[in-house]
Amino acid sequence: MHRVSVIGSAGSGKSTVGRALAEALGTEFLELDSVYHQADWTPLPASQYRERVAVAVAGEGWVIDGNYSTVRDIVWARADTVVWLDLPRRTVMRRLVWRTLRRVAGRAELWNGNRERWHNMLSWDKDESVIAWAWQTYDARRERYLTAMADPANSHLRFVRLTSPAAVRRFLSCRGGEFVGSSGGD
Secondary structure (H helix, E strand, O other): OOEEEEOOOOOOOOOHHHHHHHHHHEEEEEEEHHHHHHHHEEEEHHHHHHHHHHHOOOOOOEEOOOOHHHHHHHHHOOOOEEEOOOHHHHHHHHHHHHHHHHHHHOOOOOOOOOOHHHHHHHHOOOOHHHHHHHHHHHHHHHHHHHHHHHHHHOOOOEEEEEEHHHHHHHHHOOOOOOOOOOOOOO
């Protein structure tokens, strides 16, 4: 395991797992949100986004977290492993609400000067609220990744599907590379 794509719903722990895995593997870590979200939450134009991600995946070792379909083909073409954090919706939503509350209340800077806002947190518009986004896209994202796992075009990838916090802990405790099996749960 040298080039890893970490995917999952917002709030599933992609960044936390990605950082820990990159440290364990001694590789670079990239959070796709940090490239995509420019100042004032302005999205990087698709062509520039793809160029920057292509540069990042050119290396021999990396861990990249994010679900962006705009660059998935670039990331997965070079990846050898996809770690899918397929945690239950209740777990994801609980974590996401608490994370968002901490970020908003603490005025935490995320990427490129961006901060989450109270208004966005309370909105049910998925284009404004990460909580609404996660809730409204949860089922479709799961279906998309189940389909991707079965797709022969992805046969070069080792999929590791982790379905519980305990499975994630076990995966990380064995440094990822020694993890046996393609899915984990309790």
